[in-house]
Amino acid sequence: MDQADIPALLKRLASDEDAARKMAVFKLQSSINDPAFADVFISSGGLVILRRLIMTTGGNTLAYSLQSLSRLLEVDMGWDIFEGPSSGDLVERVVELIVTNPLVNILRGAMSILVALVGHTGGGVGGASGKVPGAFGFRALKPAVAVYPQFFELVITQLQSADHALCGNALMLINALIRDAVASDAAAGMVGSGRGGGEDWSKFIKRLQDLGLIKAVYGLLQQSSSLQDLALPLLEFQGLTKVLLRKWREVKVDLERPEHRRALKGLHLASAPERRVGIPNGTEDAKTTGSRKHNPEKWRRLGFETESPAAEFEPAGFLGMMDLTDYVRKNEDGFQKLLLEQSTYPLSERCPIARASLAVTMILYDHFDVDKSDLEDIRGYLALNEGKNNDRLFRPLLLQWSRLHTAGLHAFFRMWKTTGAQREDFDKVAELVRILIEQVVGQANRTKDVLEVEDDLQEYDAGRLRELQMELLELSFEDQWGTHLFQVREELKHEALQFVKEQRIRCLLQGSWFSKPMPRNNNAHSRENSYHRRRLYQPWRFAKLSHNRRYLHYADFPEQLAYEPGLEDLTEKVDLSTISSVVSNVSAPNETEPVAPPPADGEADDNSPSSYNASASQQQLQQQKPTTKITIYSFAEDIQPPRADGTAGAVGAGESKEQPILTLFPLNHSLASEWLDGLLMLLNQAPITAETNKLVTLVSEYGLKIRLLNVRLEQMYTGPVAGAGVVPSREGLDEDYFYEI
Structure with a gap:
C-alpha cells in the first residue's frame, strides 16, 4: 500500500461500519511491517486508532488488529502504544483475550504481542526510551495477571494446541517470561543485598513447573510432527533450562538463609535419626539417643564427610541440595532402609549417600554441558538444510533432570554393592557411573522415553561397563601417550610371548x-605278516x-x-x-x-580269523x-x-x-x-x-590394563610434582658427604 493512502486508510479504520474497518485493518496488517509505511502511520496518529480497535472490536477485525500491532512491534516500532496512564488497560485487554477468547487467530496475535512486550529491553526506536520504568518485561504483566490468575495455566495449556503457530507463540511467551524473570533477578542482585537477589525467579519457575510446563515441553520434544515448526522455541527452552540449572548451582548453600536451613533439617528428619540398629523404636534408650544426646555422626551417617555439610555443597551449590532433598522426599522409605542397611557395615564399606548424590548431580551437569550456551546449537540448526539430521540438537532428557538424578543415584548404589567398593574407591565408582550415563543417556535417541532410560540404567551389565571403562582409558592414553603406549605394548607383548x-x-x-x-x-605279499x-x-x-x-x-x-x-x-x-x-x-x-x-x-574290511582282536x-x-x-x-x-x-x-x-x-x-x-x-x-x-x-x-x-589401572587419571594431564627436576643448591653443604655405589 502506498504511503499516500494512509489518511484514507485511517479514515476507514475509524469508521463506525464494521465491514469498512475489517477491510481496512486487513490491508493494514500486510503493509505495516514496512518501516517507512509504519513511520508515516505512527506520525499520523495511527496508534490511537489501532489501540481503539483492539480495545473495542471482536472477531476478525480484532484478529487483524492484533496481528497488525504484532508486526509493527516486530520491526521495533510502535512501542509508544504501551506508554501513558492507559497502557495498563491495553496489556490487561490482551491478557483477558488469552484467558477468555477461544478463537485461534485472536490467541495467536495476543500471545505474539505479549512475547514482544516481555522481551523488549526498552531501547528501541519510536520513543520507547522515554517509557515509564517497569512498563516492559515481566513487570508489565503483573497487574493484569493479578486480575486473571489463571493466565499462566491457560498459556501452558496452549502448548498442547493442534495449531503449531499458536503452540509456538505460547512457548515463546513462556521463554520470554523466564528469561526476563531471571535477568530481572540478576539485576536486582547487583543493587540489592549482595546475596544474588530475591527468590522471585525461583518461585516463578516452581509455579510454572507445578502447572505442568516440563511435561508439556517434554512431549513436544518427543513429537516428530511439530518439531520443525517449533524447533527454535524448543531449542531456546533447552537453553533456558541450562541457564536455570547453572543459576541454581551458582547459589551457595548458606545456613543463614531460612530455606536452606529448612532443607537440611528436612534431610535430617527424613533419615529417621531416632532409629538405631539394636535399639527398638519407642524405647527410652532410643528417645535418649535420638533427641537428648547429640549424635557425633549426625551428618556423616547420611554420607557427608564432615559434620559441616554446608561446605560440602560448594561444588554443586544449591542445585546439589535440591537434587538430594528431592530424592529423599520422593524415596523416604527407601532412604531410611538404605541408611539402616549401611549402618550394619564397617565404616570403610558404607556407601556415602550424600556424596554419591552430589557426584551424580555433577555428572549430569557435565554430561549435558550446562556451562555451555546453546546459541551454537541454534546457529547450527539454522545452518542445516530444513532441519535435516538435527535430532542430536534436541535433548528431551535434559527436562527429566530429577528422574535421571534418582536413576543415576540408584545405579551408583548398585555399582557400589556389585564392585564391593570401599570409601577410597569412591572416585572409581563415580567414574563408572559417569561412563554409564554417557552410554545410556548419551546414546538415547530423541524419542526414547525416560522410563526406558531408567530401566537401562538399572539393568546395564557391570562387567560390560568395566570393559567400556578400559576401552575409554586406552583411548585416552592413545591420545595423550600414543608413542609411549606403543612402546609399552611392544614390551608387554614380548614379555607375554616369553611367558x-x-x-x-x-x-x-x-x-x-x-x-x-x-x-x-603296502602290498599283497606283506599281508601274510599282518x-x-x-x-x-x-x-x-x-x-x-x-x-x-x-x-x-x-x-x-x-x-x-x-x-x-x-x-x-x-x-x-x-x-x-x-x-x-x-x-x-x-x-x-x-x-x-x-x-x-x-x-x-586295507585292514578296515579284514574279517579273517587271524585279525587282531583289539580291546x-x-x-x-x-x-x-x-x-x-x-x-x-x-x-x-x-x-x-x-x-x-x-x-x-x-x-x-x-x-x-x-x-x-x-x-x-x-x-x-x-x-x-x-x-x-x-x-x-x-x-x-x-x-x-x-x-x-x-x-x-x-x-x-x-x-x-594392570599398568593403566596403576596410573591415576589426573596424572595424564598434570605436569610433574612441585620441585621435580630442580637441581639442589650447594649453599650450606660441607665436605661431609659420600656416594653409595
Whole structure:
C-alpha cells in the first residue's frame, strides 16, 4: 500500500461500519511491517486508532488488529502504544483475550504481542526510551495477571494446541517470561543485598513447573510432527533450562538463609535419626539417643564427610541440595532402609549417600554441558538444510533432570554393592557411573522415553561397563601417550610371548599321551605278516621333553597307563639339535573327545580269523578319526623310509635329505597347540596356532590394563610434582658427604 493512502486508510479504520474497518485493518496488517509505511502511520496518529480497535472490536477485525500491532512491534516500532496512564488497560485487554477468547487467530496475535512486550529491553526506536520504568518485561504483566490468575495455566495449556503457530507463540511467551524473570533477578542482585537477589525467579519457575510446563515441553520434544515448526522455541527452552540449572548451582548453600536451613533439617528428619540398629523404636534408650544426646555422626551417617555439610555443597551449590532433598522426599522409605542397611557395615564399606548424590548431580551437569550456551546449537540448526539430521540438537532428557538424578543415584548404589567398593574407591565408582550415563543417556535417541532410560540404567551389565571403562582409558592414553603406549605394548607383548613360551615348554616337560596309527599293508605279499604286525601294534605313545631340554623322549605302549612314564621308561629319543622343521595340520577340532589313530589301509574290511582282536578301548579308539598330526623332520644322510610305526628308519651313507623322524597324533586340539608351538618355540620360531596367539594377546592386554589401572587419571594431564627436576643448591653443604655405589 502506498504511503499516500494512509489518511484514507485511517479514515476507514475509524469508521463506525464494521465491514469498512475489517477491510481496512486487513490491508493494514500486510503493509505495516514496512518501516517507512509504519513511520508515516505512527506520525499520523495511527496508534490511537489501532489501540481503539483492539480495545473495542471482536472477531476478525480484532484478529487483524492484533496481528497488525504484532508486526509493527516486530520491526521495533510502535512501542509508544504501551506508554501513558492507559497502557495498563491495553496489556490487561490482551491478557483477558488469552484467558477468555477461544478463537485461534485472536490467541495467536495476543500471545505474539505479549512475547514482544516481555522481551523488549526498552531501547528501541519510536520513543520507547522515554517509557515509564517497569512498563516492559515481566513487570508489565503483573497487574493484569493479578486480575486473571489463571493466565499462566491457560498459556501452558496452549502448548498442547493442534495449531503449531499458536503452540509456538505460547512457548515463546513462556521463554520470554523466564528469561526476563531471571535477568530481572540478576539485576536486582547487583543493587540489592549482595546475596544474588530475591527468590522471585525461583518461585516463578516452581509455579510454572507445578502447572505442568516440563511435561508439556517434554512431549513436544518427543513429537516428530511439530518439531520443525517449533524447533527454535524448543531449542531456546533447552537453553533456558541450562541457564536455570547453572543459576541454581551458582547459589551457595548458606545456613543463614531460612530455606536452606529448612532443607537440611528436612534431610535430617527424613533419615529417621531416632532409629538405631539394636535399639527398638519407642524405647527410652532410643528417645535418649535420638533427641537428648547429640549424635557425633549426625551428618556423616547420611554420607557427608564432615559434620559441616554446608561446605560440602560448594561444588554443586544449591542445585546439589535440591537434587538430594528431592530424592529423599520422593524415596523416604527407601532412604531410611538404605541408611539402616549401611549402618550394619564397617565404616570403610558404607556407601556415602550424600556424596554419591552430589557426584551424580555433577555428572549430569557435565554430561549435558550446562556451562555451555546453546546459541551454537541454534546457529547450527539454522545452518542445516530444513532441519535435516538435527535430532542430536534436541535433548528431551535434559527436562527429566530429577528422574535421571534418582536413576543415576540408584545405579551408583548398585555399582557400589556389585564392585564391593570401599570409601577410597569412591572416585572409581563415580567414574563408572559417569561412563554409564554417557552410554545410556548419551546414546538415547530423541524419542526414547525416560522410563526406558531408567530401566537401562538399572539393568546395564557391570562387567560390560568395566570393559567400556578400559576401552575409554586406552583411548585416552592413545591420545595423550600414543608413542609411549606403543612402546609399552611392544614390551608387554614380548614379555607375554616369553611367558607363554615357558608355559608351552613346561607342557612338553610334563609329557603327554598321543594316539598311534595302525600298521599299514603296502602290498599283497606283506599281508601274510599282518598278524605279526598286529600283535606288535601298540596304539599309545608317550612323549616327554628331557630336563635339560635337549632331547625329546618317547615310547609306545599297548595301553594308556594310569601314571606318566619316566624318562627311563622311554626307550626312544630325538636330538632337538637335529630337527630341521616341524609340520602340522592343526585345525579346530570337531569333537571334544580324544582323537584316535585311523585304521591302516586295507585292514578296515579284514574279517579273517587271524585279525587282531583289539580291546574295547582300542576298538573305541579305532572308531574315531584324527584331525591333527605333528610331524618332526630332520636332515640325515640316506635315511631309509620310516618304519610303519612312525619311527625313523636306519641311517646310511648318501646325500643329505629332509625326512620325517617322528609323528605325533594329539588327542585334542589344545594338546596339539601346546606341542606344536612348544616345539617351534624350542627351535626359536614363532608360534603359529590361533590358540597360542590368543593367549599371548590375552596376557599382554591384561598386563597393559594392570599398568593403566596403576596410573591415576589426573596424572595424564598434570605436569610433574612441585620441585621435580630442580637441581639442589650447594649453599650450606660441607665436605661431609659420600656416594653409595
